[in-house]
Amino acid sequence: MYTSSVTRITGLASGLDTESVVKKLMDVERIPLNQLKQKQQKQTWLLDTYRQLNTDILAFRNTTLFNMKLSGTYNTSNVTSSLSNSISGNTTGSAIQGTYSVAVKQLAGSASFTGNNVQLDKTKTLGEQGKLSQDTTFSIQVTDPADPNKVKIASIQIAATDKISDVISKINSAVDGTTQKSLGLQAFYDATLQQFTIRTKATGEAAKIDLSGNTSQESLDLLNNLGIDTSNPVATGKNTHIVFDGKDITNLSTNNTTIMGINFSFKSTTGVDSSGNPVASTVTVTRDIDAEVNNIKDLVEKYNSIIDRLNKLVTEQVYRDYQPLLEEQKADMSEKQIEKWEEKAKGGLLRNDSILTGVLNKMRGIMNSVVSTGSSYNSLSSIGIGSKSYQDRGKLYVDEAKLHEAIQNDPDAVQKIFSQIGATDSGTNGLVNQLSDEMQTAITQLTKKAGLTGNAELDQSNIGRLLARIQNDINRQTDRLFRKEDQYYKQFTEMEKAVAKFSSQSSWLYQQSGGF
Template identity: 60%
Template sequence: MNSSSTTRLTGFASGMDTDSIVKKLMNAESISLNKLKQNQQKQTWLSDTYRQWNADLLAFRSNTILNMSLSKTYNTFDVTSSQENSVSASASGSSLAGTYSVEVKQLAGSATFIGDKVSLDPTKTLGNSVQGTGQLTTDTLIAINVYNDPKNPAALQSVTIDVKTTDTINDVVAKINGAKDSTGKSLGLQAFYDPTLQQFTLKTKETGAGTKIDLSMNTSAESQAFLKNTLGLNTTNLVATGQNANVIFNGNEITTLTSNQATIMGINFSFKSPTIGASMVTVSQNTDGVIKNVKEFVDQYNGLLEKINKAVSDPVYRDYLPLLEDQKSEMSEKQIEMWEEKAKSGLLRSDRILSGLVTKMRSAMTSIVDNGSSYNSLSSIGISSKSYQDKGKLYVDETKLREAIQADPDAVEKLFSQLGDASKGTSGVINQISETLQDGIKELTNKAGYTGNNQYDQSIIGKLLSNTQMDITRQTEKLYRKEGQYYRQFAAMEQAMARFNSQSSWLSQQMGGGM
């Protein structure tokens, strides 16, 4: 402690090391302040630890638990197609196993113009005579009307392209591709000139019978010449329309598909080319995939459980208190690290929130779920603990799990993810765990807030830290005053001793003079 405003007379009369004496006195006075600082550090560590657990539980709930609540986790399928180059497919969580007949008679197509051969040099301007019959002799405006929304065929978009003799064919292509209507919305056009094929192509990005490109309003001689001579388009037919796909699925003809991607019977189909007759698409359940998903969940659950069990059982080293700054200055970084590792150990030993979380999770994992099947508990499908000493760790009997999935896959899915009321035994294991974690997260937030928030928040520890900081501030100010008092007292003593010494010296002189 130092008080720069205090006039210090340090031993000039007494010869005493006043600073050293005051420092020792202040060390004794600072005991209560040091305890406050150590308590503040410990509460800060505790807040950080709680907040990390808050984040970890939220991540586990948002990822592992969410994935296990999805139907696709339990409905994994292998899909094969007898004409893979024409029809490919993938299964979703709602797919039904079986063999399906799929005949593609016609693919969905975009509205497309394909020009006749026109020899253009993309590096030269259109007004350059080197372009031959494709040369543009005057600037011209080209109007384009587009219907590019299969879900709303009446949605017209219009634009006018300003084509100049100083443009190259690539400039024209860029203007078309970047064209936007009066609202700033892209027309969704794709234009391309291939110098090898000597061919211009213009098409809509979307497919389906509702798509259309209309160039018929370009009736001037200049625009007609550009469309015919430069782009090679047939000016007698300046309207292009798209087409829907035509698919026969299990004998049912479907003509309303505006895309070559479609979901039928929960199966995601991709149509690539017309089939030769019918393609047979087979969807079969992949039991290995389900087992893999369940085992991954059990591993992740065990990892979380082990981590919590360790946190609530770590030893407490009571002799290792948080280090003060003076103590740290006398230690190496490695020594500080090793000391603080001991000091932080056992922060959550027997913690009520985490211990309660373990109890509730273990209860959920051993619960019986009313799912209408004998496969109504994890143990019934081969997932259970081996010993009480495992502290809730689960093991998977893969043979028993496989038998359950093959015998009643719906029951296995419901056992995990069925929505219901836990108090009535109708809630699946995953939903019970999810609710338990949510309650734990709320308790941790109330206790210490959450990562990223100010540590001096309105949580229990946040308020405690605020109060402790105020106590530290008050105690520090008190010690400054105390230190000043000590120095003033020693200064008064030094001044008194100086006067005494002066008087003694005078008396000695007087007595010596009278001899």
């Protein structure tokens, strides 16, 4: 692993296996470096574990707990319509239970021009079909209900060499000459129906298409050849017209609206009866207790997932005989052996960790606390949620029948247990709010301890700074080993020279003594 600039004499005079001797000496010298590398690996595993926990807790706080603060999580309802082909709906959190009468007299429509009996060959140009004798400018003005005070105007160049597909593409991509914003048009040609249509994407009576700007004979001929009546050059859209509980509503520009907390979708008119009166659909809003139960069960499931993971980490067995493997050790092992070894080596890294045990104790305490709701339903245990044994280490179970009964009897109290806004020290703060605050505290502590994923280069967390110091120590140890190896080889080189010199002198003396 280490190289030296010194010319090595490997036992020529002494007969020693110098390479082997130096290697054994260096194995001893490398012990501090190997310990540093193992320490570095352990801290890296810790860093990764803390950061993954941080990510999971953040997701729990920002998704599950956030959703459990919303009124719609508890005020769940079903919407049924007696004329579901004409009217459908779903509820928001503010929907009021009851029965409503809704008739649809007119659906919202876009402003449109439709040309019928238009025979076009899609493979031929307009000129070839006699639809346009020479190039022309097609002018169009559009008013969008979203901004009725601003008219968008486009001048579209239509050539005799264009096919109908080119005309359609130019209309659909047309933009206002000043703002460069889309006109919001849809043009299409149906060969089966022999029908050419231009319409606004927006609906409502404020939607408008104005073709009066086409005054040249060529542009008028083009419109006429596409079946569009130029004698009435302005088309307007239509508003939805409904009757809700006997009240006429005519100011809806789309076929989707929210009334009484119900998101309505109008799909067709409901017609009239034999007397000419509008037929009404009976729309019924009922409480959906099962949906609320499922939402609460989802919270408990996600909570248990966090609890189980933390419990596993703080109670995991430590295998002190299994230290992180060095690269030279891995070289002699299979991937399966490495995997099993490292599973043991990672065991117990966070056993009795102060941050995790603190989070666990806080979470358990919160979920066992009482919330002042003004009702006997004031804790999880009162609505059928609790642990079965101290061996569960805080894991919760849901008695669905008891929870369903609690929601049926006092839905407001059940909601308050979770999402009531108040002060924790006065017992008025809901459990979800308390958990959310505790999760934020845990996130802050974990970030201070291990930083966040993706900021390794600038990591100033406790472990991040420790890893930087370990790396510096590894660099120093590596440099020391290079110097130490060179030193050993120099010493052996000097020894070999001395042995060679001694052998030479002995040989001379022997020769001299033999001469006498």
